[in-house]
Amino acid sequence: AGESKPPLNRFPTAEEISRQILPQHPKARDAAEQKIIDVMDDMVANQARGMGNISPEDGRMMRMLTESVKAKKVVELGTSNGYSALWFSLAVRSTGGKVITHEIDPTRIKMAKANFERARVKELITLVEGDAHQTIRNLDGPIDVLLLDAEKEGFVDYLNQLLPKVRVGGLIIAHDSSGQADQLTDYFPAIINNDDLESVLIDASKWGMCITRKMR
Numbered sequence: 272a273g274e275s276k277p278p279l280n281r282f283p284t285a286e287e288i289s290r291q292i293l294p295q296h297p298k299a300r301d302a303a304e305q306k307i308i309d310v311m312d313d314m315v316a317n318q319a320r321g322m323g324n325i326s327p328e329d330g331r332m333m334r335m336l337t338e339s340v341k342a343k344k345v346v347e348l349g350t351s352n353g354y355s356a357l358w359f360s361l362a363v364r365s366t367g368g369k370v371i372t373h374e375i376d377p378t379r380i381k382m383a384k385a386n387f388e389r390a391r392v393k394e395l396i397t398l399v400e401g402d403a404h405q406t407i408r409n410l411d412g413p414i415d416v417l418l419l420d421a422e423k424e425g426f427v428d429y430l431n432q433l434l435p436k437v438r439v440g441g442l443i444i445a446h447d448s449s450g451q452a453d454q455l456t457d458y459f460p461a462i463i464n465n466d467d468l469e470s471v472l473i474d475a476s477k478w479g480m481c482i483t484r485k486m487r
């Protein structure tokens with residue numbers, strides 16, 4: 272924070288605006304949020320390798336969206352070590368909501384639990400262990416925000432299972448929608464050919480998020 276950058280003598284590119292001009296660091300509104308952000312910073316510095324975490328830009332966008340739709344229930348598929356869930360926890364602290372996140376890998380489950388513990392968000396986040404294709408079957412709606420960030424080939428099944436539980440006006444965020452678009456050749460038709468859904472690609476970092484709104 273506060274680091275000064277030499278002025279550009281041309282129009283900045285979108286990446287320069289995103290990475291150099293707009294603030295990179297999340298803003299805390301109180302000490303509890305600062306605690307969460309401190310843990311997120313530590314995860315970026317010391318745990319990120321091989322975790323497949325979302326970028327900070329995408330996290331900021333998800334936090335804004337989640338607060339904007341006043342989400343009470345956020346469902347995440349693919350917790351990894353808990354980085355994106357912590358971004359959601361910043362949002363649900365202000366909406367009075369909860370995050371239910373799903374992960375299959377025991378090592379990552381252990382890391383996520385430790386991160387949630389030290390960020391003091393255990394009452395905001397429920398971590399469901401196991402294969403999400405099975406564990407989401409008993410999930411109750413209404414879901415306000417759904418993040419698809421587990422294995423790409425599973426996205427259509429996740430959508431089919433959970434779309435009926437997403438509330439009208441709710442959001443489905445498919446992560447890596449540009450970075451791994453080649454693995455989403457079934458997913459794109461599934462959302463495009465559904466007249467109840469409207470979608471837009473937000474490419475704040477190279478991974479991209481396809482954000483879909485349930486219109487009716």
Ligand SMILES: C[S@@+](CC[C@H](N)C(=O)[O-])C[C@H]1O[C@@H](n2cnc3c(N)ncnc32)[C@H](O)[C@@H]1O
Pocket residue numbers: 322323324325348349350351352353354355356373374375376379401402403404420421422425
């Ligand atoms: C890209 S990472 C998630 C990153 C995380 N959302 C973040 O930004 O911090 C994908 C995760 O999905 C998990 N995963 C893959 N298949 C799964 C399944 N069938 N059920 C639950 N989790 C799964 C992987 O173990 C991996 O940790």
